[in-house]
Amino acid sequence: MNKKFMAILVPVVSVLIALAISTIIIILIGKNPIDAYGALIKGSFGSKQAIADTVIKTTPLILTGLAVGFGFRAGVFNIGAEGQMVMGALIAATFASNFGFLPPLIAIPLTILIAMSVGAGYAAIAGFLKAKTGAHEVVTTIMLNWIATYFASYMVTGPLKVGSGTPKSPEIADSAQLPILMKVGAIEMSAGIIIAIIAAIFMYILLNKTTTGYEIKAVGFNPYAAEYGGISVSKNIVLAMAISGALAGLAGATELMGVHHRFLGELSGGKGFDGISIALIGQNNPIGIIFAAFLIGALRTGSNEMQFIGVPKHMVMIIQGIVIFLVAADRIVRTIMIRKRVEK
C-alpha cells in the first residue's frame, strides 16, 4: 500500500479503534454512546463557539507539537517543552505588562521575541549540557520543568502578584495582545492560530529548504557522519534545542497574548507533554502536527460537552492514550488492515 496513504490512514484507524474501545466503556457506565459522541462532535464543531474553542485549544498544541517534533528531527528528545513554555510566557508577561507605551506593531513582535528567546535559552541549557558533558537531555529537561514550575509559582505568588485573587501577573499591555479574529460570546479566538501555522511553515522551510535544517537533520540522523561532513555536532545540538525551545516559548506567547493576557499559575496545563504525542501522531511532520494537534484539540473541546451527558472528563484522556498507543505501535493497525484486505 502507498506509504503516504498509510501514514495518514494509521492515525485515522487508530482513532476509530480508540473510539470503539471507549464506546464499550461508555456503555459499561450506562450511558448511550451515540449521545456521547454526538456531544463530542457538537462540542467540538457543532457551533461557531465550539469551532472557535477548538481552534483556541489547537493553537498551543500545534506549537508544542512542533517544538517536540523539531527536537526529534534533530535527534534530541525535548521533554522540556513544558518548562520552556512556562518560562517564555512568564518572562514575556513580566515585560509586556509595561509595553503600554509601544504601538502594537512593535509590542506584539517584541513580546513574541522575548518569549521565544527565553524558551530558546532555557532549552539551550539542556542542549549545552548534553553537548558539553553528555548529560542526558531527558534528565535535564525533566529537572528544568520542575524548576520552571516552582519558579513560576513563586513569581505569581510573590514578586509579580497583583490583586488579592488568583495568583497572577499583571495584565499585559493592550498593545501586546494578539488581535482577535473571531468573538463568540465571551470566547475570543485570537490570531494565535495564524502564528502557529506560520510556525509550522517556518519549520517546514527550515528543515527542508535551508542548510541549517540540513545540518540539524544530519546531526539527528547520524552525528558521526555529520561531524565527518564538517558539521559541528555540539553547535547543532544546542541550536536544535534552542529552536525547539523557541517554538515552545512561542506556544507560551500565544497563550499569554491571545488567551489569558496575563501569566496564571498553571498556564501550561501539560501542553508540553501533549506535544510529545502530537509530534509523534503527526510523524514529526509540520503538516501532520497541525492535524494531530487539531485532533487532540477537538477531543478536548468536545469532551467538555460530553460531561453534560455524564461522561467524566477522564474519558478523553483514555481515548487520547489509546490513540497514541496505537500510533506508536502502528504495526498493530497495519496488521489489522492487511488482514482485512486479505480477507476481502
Add this chain to the structure above:
Amino acid sequence: MRILEAIFLVFINPLFYKITLTAATPLIFASLGGVYSEITGVVNIALEGIMLLGAFTSVLFTWLTGNVWIGVFMAVISGLALAWLHAWGSIKWAGNQVVLGTALILIAQGVTGFLMEPIFGKPGQTDFVGKVEELRIPGLADIPFIGKVFGELSPFVYMAFAAVAFSWWLIYKTRLGLRMRSVGENPEAADTLGINVYGIRYFGVLMSGVWAGLAGAYLSVGEVGHFRELMSGGRGFIALAAMILGNYNPVGAMLASLLFGASSAFANQMQSSSLIHVSATVKPLFDMIPFVLTIIVVAGFVGKSHVPKADGVPYEKEA
C-alpha cells in the same frame, strides 16, 4: 551564619535521615523498575503511570478486602498488567517505546480518575482505607540516633533495600541476569546463542511493572492510606532520572534515589527551620533544590553514563 547553623542542625537531626529514607523509597522501587526494563533494551517512561495505577489498585483492594497486603499484591498485579501492555506494544509490535510510555501514562491517569466515581462513589480521592503498619524492631529503637532513624520504619523501606540487593544479585550473579544484560547490549548476539530475546525483554518490562507497582502501593497504602488522583506527582520521571544517573545499575539507582530523597528532605527541613526567616512566598523556591542538585550532578559529576547499546531499539528478526 544562621544558614550554616541551620544546615548543620539538619544534618545532625536523625529524622532528616529517616525522611530521606521514606522519600527515597518510592524512587528506589520505581528506578529499579526502570533498570530492569532498560538493561534488557526497552525504554520505559511509563513508570509514572504504573505507579499511579499501583497506588490506585492497592487502595481499591485494601478497601474491598480489608487486608492491606492483598492490596499491595494487587498493585503488583496491576503493575504487571500495564507493563504487559508496554511490553506487548514495544516488543511484539516494535512500537516507539517513548511514545507508548506516554500513552500508558495518559491511560493510567484516565482510568484511575475515571473509575473513582463508579467504584468509590466519589471522584478525586478516597477515604482512609488502611495502611501497612510500620515495622518496629525491638531494641533498635532504643539505640540513640540510629534508633530514631531505623527504629520505626515502613516495611516498604526495608523491602526497597532488599529489592536492590536482590536485583543486584539477579542481574550480576545469575544466569538470567547475564542474559538480561546481553539482550540489552546486543540482542542479535544473544539470539544467535538460542536466547529468547523477546522472552527476556518481556521479563524485564514485566518486572519493571512489579517494582513500579510496589512504588505506587507504597505511596498510597504504604504511606498515606488513601488514593488521590495524580498522587504519584511526577515521581516516575524523577525515578527515570535516578536510573540514568545511577548508570542503569540497581545500586547506582538506589544511590541516586537516596540523593534525591536527601535533597528533598533537606529542602523540607530547611523550609521548616526556625532559624531561617524568609517570607512565606519565598518558600516554594526551596522545592527547587532537588532538581537543581540533580542537574549539577548529572552535568558535573557523572557526565556520560553507559546506556545499554540496544536500549530503545526494537529487536526484529530479519526473516
Add this chain to the structure above:
Amino acid sequence: MKKVFVVLLAMLFVVSAFSFKAIMVTDTGGLGDKSFNDGTWAGIVRAAKELGVESKVIQSYEQADYISNLSKAAEEVQKEPDGGIVYAVGFMMTDALFQVAQQYPDVYFAGIDIAPPTENVPPNVVTFLFKEQESAFLVGYVAAATTRVGKVGFIGGIPIPPVERFRYGFETGVKVYNDLHGTNVTIIKGYTNHFSDPKKGKDLALSQFAEGVDIIFHASGACGNGVIEAAKEKMVSLVGSEDLSKIIEYAFENGGIFAMGVDVDQDYMAPGVVLASAMKGVDTASYMGVMWAYNGEWEPGVHVLGLAEDGVRMSPMKYTKGLVSNRTLAELEYLVTLIKEGTLVIPDTEESLNSFRTPKIEFPF
C-alpha cells in the same frame, strides 16, 4: 422491566416539569478535592433536590477551559424557560466568570471564592468569599492553648489567597493566645507547593515534627491528608494503639502530636489526632445561591461570609473536646462573640497581620 421503564418515563417527566437548571463548572482541581469544589457541589445538589430541579457539573481540564465551559453552561441554562444558575468555583476562575457573565445578562452566575476584580459587579452575578481567617483564628487559639512544647506548625499548599487567609488567622490566633496568657508559642511555616500529593504533605509534616512542633494546622488540600497521616503515625507510635480512648487518655496526660484540618470537618479522618478543623461553609453558600436564583430573591454583589454569617466555623471537636480546658472553651466562645460583633477583627492580608495588635480583651470570668 416494564415497571422500570414506566418509572424512568415518569422521572423524565418529572425532570422536565421543572425547567430550571443549576450547572457548576469546577476549576482544574475538579470534584473530589474535599474543599470548595466538593462543598459547592454538595450545596447545589441539596438545593436541587429540595427544589426538584436538575443540576449538572462540568469539570475543567485546563485553564483555557474556563471561559468555554462557563459559556457552555450559560447556553444550556438559557435554553430553560425558567432559566437557572451557573456556578464558577475557585478563585482561578475569577477573570473567566466576569467575562462570561457580561455576555449572558439573563443568566444568573455565582462565584465561590471569587473576589470581583472591579468595584461594580454586574446585576446577574453574586460571589461568595469566606473569612477563612476567622475559623483559622479559632484553631490557632486552640493550638496555642494545647501545645506542650510551645511550637506549632502551619503547612499550606500553594500560597494562594484562601490558603494565606487561613495562615493569617492561624498566626493571629496564636498571637492572641500568647498575648492573653503570656506564653511564647512560635510557629513554623511551610508549603507543599502542591494540592494533590499526599506523600509530599506527609514528608513536610514529618520535617516540621522533626523541628519539634507538636501540632500542625494544614491548608493544603489533599496534601493535608498526608499531614494528618503523619500526625497519626507519630501519635499512634507514642500511644502504642489506634484506639480513640487510649489516645485521648495518653494525650490528656502527656500531650502528643496533633494535626488540624481544614475546609470541612476533618476530625473524623484520624479521631483523637485531628484536634480541630477550620471549616468553611462552601455548601451553605452554594445552597443559598441556588435558592436565591430560583425564588427570585437575587442579591447581586459580593457576600463575604464569616463567623457571623455562619460561613465559617470551627469543628465541634467531637473527639478531642476533652483535651481542651473548659476555660479555653469558654474563652473561645467569648472570642467568637467579639468577632461576630466586629470588636475583634482578624487580619486578612499580610500587611494587616503585621500591624495587628491584640486589643484589650477582658474575659467576663
Add this chain to the structure above:
Amino acid sequence: MYAVEMVNIVKKFPGVLANDHVTIRVKKGEIHAIVGENGAGKSTLMNQLYGLYHPDEGEIFINGEKVTIRGPKDAIKNGIGMVHQHFMLVDTLTVAENVVLGSEPVKGLNFDMKKARQDVKDLSEKYGLFVDVDAKIEDIPVGMQQRVEIIKTLYRGANIIILDEPTAVLTPQEVEELFEIMRKLKDSGKTILFISHKLHEVMEISDRITVMRLGKVTGELETSKTNPKEIARHMVGREVVLRVTKEPHEPKEVVFEIKDLVVKDNRGLTAVNGISFNVRKGEIVGIAGVAGNGQTELVEAITGLRKIESGNIYFEGKDVTGFNPKQLRELGMAHIPEDRLKHGLIKEFEAYYNVILGQHYKYPFSNGTFLYHDNIFNYTKDLMEEFDVRPRKIDHLGGNFSGGNQQKLVVGREIKTNPKFLVVAQPTRGLDVGAIEFIHKQILKMRSLDAGILLISMELEEIFSLSDRILVMYEGEIMGEVKPEETTIEEVGLMMTGHRFEEVRRG
C-alpha cells in the same frame, strides 16, 4: 556420508531471490569452502543452516537425517556452530561470560563464574586458542575476539563449524594461526564450512569448494583439482584481472605532513604514539597494519575528527594542527572513511543529500542559507552517472543502496571535490570484485591528477597493488617504510606484528 546437506534451498527477500534452488553437500571432517562475490548468497545460505533465516523451500540434512532448524537453538542442538562475519559478542561482558552465554553453568541459583572460566580456559588450551578469560570484549583485539567466537561454538559441542569470512580482519600471520586452528579442529573430527572470497586462502586451506554466484551454485570443485583462475570464472562469470595495473607516475612536492603525532583513543589510552610521515602530490602512501593498531585514530586525527594530544599537522606547509573537518575540507582535503555507515553516509538521507555532505553550505548547493535543490539534483545525476551508482535514483535513501553503491556514492562525493589530498580508509571493505576494481581505478586516477593520497587498508593485496610507498603500523607506531616492489608480503606481515624494519631485514 555427508555432515551437511542442503538441498534445493530457496530463500526470497522482498525484491531479491537470495538463494535459488541451492544444493550443497559437505563431507564429514572436511574443510569446505563456499566462495562467491558479495551478494552471491553465501551468508544467507549459512544463516539458514544456523536457523537465523528459514528457507522458503528445500530441505536440510545433518548427518543424513532430515532436520528442521527453527532457530539457533535447534542448530546448536544439531551440533552446528557459527562464527559470524560481524562478531556476535556482547561488548560489556567478559570473554568467559560471552562464551557461556545461553548455556551457562549454574551452581544452585547462581551463575557459576568459576566453572565458566575454567571451561573456557580448558577449551582454549585444548585447541590452542589463546584468550584472556576475564577481559571485557570491548578491551581485546579483533583476533582474540574471533578466537572467542570459535570457542563459543566449541563450548556448545559443535561438530560443524561455520566461519563466515573469518580472515577479513586478520594479519597474514593471524590468518596462518587461524588456519592452524582450523586444521587442528579438522583433525579432531570437526567439519568446517569456510566462507571466503579470497582465492589464495581457499586454495590453501579447503578440501572442497562450492562456488556461488547471484544466488545459485555455479560450481562444485575439488581443491586439489582446480586453480584460482577457474574458481574466479565460476565466481564472476567472466575472466577477471586479479590485480590492477599501475602506471608509473612521478610524485611532486609534499602536500601533507605530520610530525610526532600523538593521539589518544576513546578510553584515554595512547593510540598513535609519535608518528611522522609525509605524502607528496601524485603519490599513494599506504598504511598497512592489523585493525586496532591506531589507524582509525590516526585517520580521525588527520581529518580533524579527533583531538590531537601533541605533534603537528601541515598542509602544503601550513600548520593546520587542531583544524576542524570543515576547515580542512576548505583547504582541499577529502576523506573516504573506513566505516561508510558510521561516518560516510547518512542512511536516512536521500542520495542527493548524501552527495553534498561537507559542501552543502557552498555554492552551487546553497547560498549559505537556502539550499538550491535544482543544482543539487543535477549534480547528483551527474555523479551517479559518472560513478555508475545503481539504481540511478537520486531520491533513493542512502541506506537502501547496496554496499558497493554506497561506497561509490561516498567515493564519488569525495573525489568530485577535486581534493589536493585524499585520505582513503578501507575503501573496498565488503565489496565485490567488480566494485573493488572500479574503486581502485578511481584512486589511481586521482593519483594521475596529482592528488596526494593516504591509503589505509587491512587488505595487504590492496596496499601492495596501489601504494607507491608502504608504512607499516603497529601499536600506534610506524615499524618501517618499504616500497612494494622491494618487499614481500611476509616481510610486511612481520612488521605488522611488531617487528621493526631493521630487525626484519637483518633476518
